[in-house]
Amino acid sequence: MQMKFARSLLLFLLTLAGSVTAARAQQKDVPQTGLLKGKVIDSVYNYMLTSATVAIYHAPDSMLLKYSMPDNFGEFKLPSLPVGKPLKLVITHVGYVPFIKQLTLNTGTTELDLGTLYMHQGKGALKEIVVTAAAPVRMNGDTLEFNADAFRLDSNATAEDLIRKLPGFTVWGDGDITYNGKKIQQVLVEGKAFMGSTDPAIATQNLPKSALDKIQVYQQRDEKNPLDSTMFANIKLKDDSQSGIFGKAGGGPGTDGRYAADGMLSGFNRNIQASAVGALNNINKIAANTDVLIKNSAYQGEGPGENYQSDFNMKGLNRPIAAGMKFIYDFFPGTADVLDSRLNTNYFMNNVQNRHAEESLSKTFLDNATELSTRSLGTGRQRQMGQDFHAVYDRSTDKYKWEINTKGALVDNDAVTESRTEQEQTGTGPLSKSVSHREATVHKKRAEIGISYTNYEENGLSVQSRRKRAPRGFTAGYQFSCDEQDGQARALTEFTSMVATAESRTFDRRYDRQNGRNFSHTLNAGYSGLRRLIFNRAQLGGVNIGISVSLALNLAENDDRVLDKEAATGKYQVNPYLTNEREVRTSDFKPALHFSKLISRELTNRFSKWINISADLQEQFYVFGSQALQRSQDLSYRYTRFLPAGSIVYNNHQFGNYESKYSLAFTTLAGYPAINDLAPLADSADLWFIPKGNPLLQPQFRKMLSAGYHFATRKGRNPLLIDANASLTEITGVIGDSTVYDSAGIRSVYAVNLNGYRAAGGNIRLKKSIELRRQTLELGARYAVNTGRYPQYQQHVLNMSHSTSHQVTAHVSYRRGSRLALKAEQGWTIYNSEQQGFNHSRFRSVNSYSLIDGVLQLPDNLYWNTHLSINTSSVRGMDAIRYVRWNASLAYRFLKGKRGEVKCAALDLLRQNKGIVNTATGNSQTFVTSNVLQQYFMMTLSYYPRKFGKRGE
Secondary structure (H helix, E strand, O other), X not given: OHHHHHXXXXXXXXXXXXXXXXXXXXXXXXXXXXXXXXXXXXXXXXOEOOOOEEEEEEOOOOEXXXXXXXXXXXXXXXXXXXXXXXXXXXXXOOOEOOEEEEEEOOOOOOEEEEEEEEEOEOOOOOOOOOOOOOOOEEEEOOEEEEEHHHOOOOOOOEHHHHHHHOOOEEEOOOOOEEEOOEEEEEEEEOOEEHHHOOOHXXXXXXXXXXXXXXXXXXXXXXXXXXXXXXXXXXXXXXXXXXXXXXXXXXXXXXXXXXXXXXXXXXXXXXXXXXXEEEEEEOOOOOOOOHHHHHHHOOOOOOOOOOOOOOOOOOOOEEEEEEEEEEEEEXXXXXXXXXXXXXXXXXEEEEEEEEEEEEEEEEEEEEEOOEEEEEXXXXXXXXXXXXXXXXXXXXXXXXXXXXXXXXXXXXXXXXXXXXXXXXXXXXXXXXXXXXXXXXXXXXXXXXXEEEEEEEEOOOOOOOHHHHHHOOOOOEEEEEEEEEEEEEEEEEEEEEXXXXXXXXXXEEEEEEEEEEEEEEEEEEEEEEEOOHHXXXXXXXXXXXXXXXXXXEEEEEEEEEEEEEEEEOOOOOOEEEOOOOOEEEEEEEEEEEEEEEEEEXXXXXXXXXXXXXXXXEEEEEEEEEEEEEEEOOHHHOEEEEEEEXXXXXXXXXXXXXXXXXXXEEEEEEEEEEEOOOHHHHOOXXXXXXXXXXXXXXXXXXXXXXXXXXXXXXXXXXXOOOOEEEEEEEEEXXXXXXXXXXXXXXXXXXXXXXXXXXXXXXXXXXXXXXXXXXXXXXXXXEEEEEEEEEEEEEEEEEOOEEEEEEEEEEEEEEEEEEEEOOOEEXXXXXXXXXXXXXXXXXXXXXXXXXXXXXXXXXXXXXXXXXXXXXXXEEEEEEEOOOOOEEEEEEEEEEEEEEOHHHOEEEEEEEEOOOXXXXXXXXXXXXXXXXXXXXXXXXXXXXXXXXXOOEEEOXXXX
16 A cells, blocks of 8 residues: 555656746746737728738748738737847738838837838739748638748647647637637538548647648638628648558556557548547447547647546446448549539447446435435446448539438347345335346347438529529438347346235246337428519518428337246246237428528628527427237327427627627427337336326427527637527426335336426536737636426325526636646536425535646656546535545657657556446435446557658658
C-alpha cells in the first residue's frame, strides 16, 4: 500500500514540477507594442472596401505579423505590433492595385493613424510592384479564403493548429468550431465530408498544415428560408497534396493482465477515400461506430487537449473487439459546385464480452407509514456481436438531388444472469425471497433500403418566367425495412413467500421460440408551390402554401413457443398460455397543409431582420389490428386526430456586432396504445412484476409549447454564445400505471388513462472565449431544470408525484498555444420528489463532481496529462458516498515528424473508483452499486505512418 501511495505521490510531484517549469519558462518581459489603424476606400467612387486584406509584415524577412479585414465602414485596426522594427503594410483587393507602404512605429508611440488610404482599380499589380509575401486572407466572391502558407507554424502542425491561429475562429472545448460567433456546421475537404464523417476532428487532427492550400468559409442558404443560412468551412489541399496516407499502429500491456491495441490505415486521392480500423482491449474502451475508432487514432489525438481514456463509469469489466471499414468514391471529383455524385459505404463490427456484479436497494412507499424494501444481488456475463453495413449513393446538381441508401445489421447476443432478491415491509418484516437463473440467446437481422428525390426550383429564371409556369420544386421518398429475430431462453426460478407459504413456487421454463419479424413501408411527398399553382399571380399577402403527405404501413409477426418442466414426470410440456402466434398491422396516414409568411427588412452591410410565421394543419388517420392464437389479443381500433402545429421565428443580425434569434412553437402529438398495453401475456416466471392489460385504453394527446433564444456576438474576437429554451407540456389521457402490491410484495400493474400530467422544463447555456495574445480563456456554464406532476394509482388511490430535477455545470478552461491546456469543472445533479395522494413521502438525491484536467507539452516532444475528479453521491436516509478518481499519463513523441510515441499511463491512482447509480421514479427510489474498472498501469508504443502527396509530408 505504501509503495502504491509513493508511486502516486511521485507522479503528482513530477506533473506539478513540469507545470511550474513551464510557467517560469513562459514568463518573459513583455515588449512595448503599438496599434496601426486606417480606412480603405475606392479612389474613384469612395466605396468602402470591406473585402480588402490588410496585412503587416516584418520587412526584413516578410514574416506575417498581423492581418485584418476592414469593417463595414472600411476601417481597420492592427494591434500589438512591435515598436522600433521595420514594417511593411500590404493592402490587396481583387481588381485593385496593391497598396504597399514601409513604416516603423516609433518608440513611445502607442497608436499610428494612417487616415484614409485610397486604392486604385486595375487588372492586377503594376509591373514595378512586386508583392513577395502571400496575402493571408481574401474574399473570393461570397467565400472568405485564408492562405495557409501565410501562417508560420511548427513543421508538425495540423489543420486544427492552423484553425486555432486564424482570427475569427474559435475551437471550443466541446469540439464545436465557430467563426465570428456563428457555428461551423461541418468542416469539408475539397467540398466533401472527409472520410464520410461529420466530425471535424477526423480531418483537422490528421491533415498536416503543410498539405493545406486554403481554409474557406462560406454560407449556404436555407431552402425553406432564403434569409437564413448555414455556415461551412472547407479545406482546400495543395495540388501536390491531393492524395495521402495516414494511420496508427499501437498497443501495449498493463498490470493485472490489462492490455490495449488499436490500428488504423486511411488513404485518399481525388476519387477515393478509404479507411480500415480496429481495436481490442479489456479496459472498457468501447467504440460506438467507425468514426469513433478513426478519431481515437488521430495523429493529434494522443497529444495536448485529448483525454481518451477508459470508461470508469461503465458497469462491469468489458473486453471489446471492434473493427470498421469505409470506402467513398467520387465519380466526378472537383465538380461539387456543378455535379456531385458519390458512393459512401461503411462497415462496423463490435464484439463485446461483459462480466458484471451489482447490488441494488429499492425503497417504495405504499402509504405514509409503510415502506417496501427490495434488496437484490446479481451477477451476469454477456457476449454481444454486432455488425452494421451502410451504403449511400447520392447525386445532386443545382436542379435536383436524389439519394439511395441501404442498411444491414446482424446482432448475436448470449447472456447468463443470476440473481437473489429479498423483500421486507415496515411493520411486517420479511415478505418473500427468490433465486433465479436465466440463459438467453438472441439472433437479430435487419435490412433497409430507401430512395429520396428532391427537385429544386430553378435558379436564374427571370421574374416573368417564374410567373408564367407552376413551381417545380418538390420532394418524394420511400423507405422499406425488414427486421427478423430468433431467440431461445431458459429460466430457473424459485420463489418463497414468508407470509403465505401456499404461494411459494418453482419454475423451470424453456422458451424454444421467441421469434419475430417486422416489415415497414414509409412513403412521403411534399410540394411547396401550392399557392402559385392554384392562384397563379395572386400574392395572397405573401403567404406561401405547401402540401405534404406521409404513409407508414407496418406488419409485426410474433411466434412464441414456451414449455414448462413438470415436477412429477420431469418432462417439458407446452405452456398453452404463453405459446402464441400473433400478427399486428398498423397504418398511419398524415396529410397536411403548410402556411408560411416571411417578413424581412435589411440594410446592406448594416443589418438584416426577418420574422417567419408558419402554421401546419395536419390530420392523422391511424388504424390498428391484431390477430392471435390467444383470443385476448384479437383486437382492433381506428382513430382520426387533428394535429395542428405552428411557429414564429424572429432573427436580428447586426453585421459585425451580434446575431440573436427568438422562437416560439406549438406542437401536438397523439400516442396510441400498443398490444402489450391492451392485452399483455404475463409471464409468471417474472416474479415481481405482473402486467395487466386494459382493452378499453384510449389514445393520449400531447400538447407542447416551446420557446427558444440564441445569441452570438458576430465579432472576430472573444465570442459570447447564449442558448436558452423552455417548454410546457400537457398530456390528456396519458397512458400510465395503476400499481397494486400484494402481501408478498408482488407488483401488478394495470394500464390506465390518467389526466393531470403537466411538465415544464428549461435550460440555458453560456460560452465565452477570451483571447490574450497566444492565450485563450474559455468560460462556460449550463443550468437545466425539469419539473412536473405525474399521475398514477397506488393501491387503488390516485397519487400525484411532484418531481423536480436540477443540473448545474460550470467550467473554466485555459490554453496557451499547444503547450498548456487546463480545465476545471464543477457539476451538480439534484432530484426532489414529493408524493401527494395516498401518502406524502419525499425523496431527495444529490450527485456532484469536481473535475480538473491538465495537459502540458514540455519540452516539445513530451506530453504530461492528468485527470482528477472528486465524486459524491447522497440519498435521503443513507450516508453520502465520496470517491476520488485520478488518472495520469506521460507520452513521448519521437522519430521524424513525431511519428513514434511511447506512453506510460496510471489509471485510478488512488484505487477509489466506484460504480454508483442513483435514480428515483414516482414513489420509489433505487440505489445501485456495481463492479467497475479499477486501478491499473499501462505502457503503450504507437507509430503514426503519414505521407501526403508524392513527396510525402
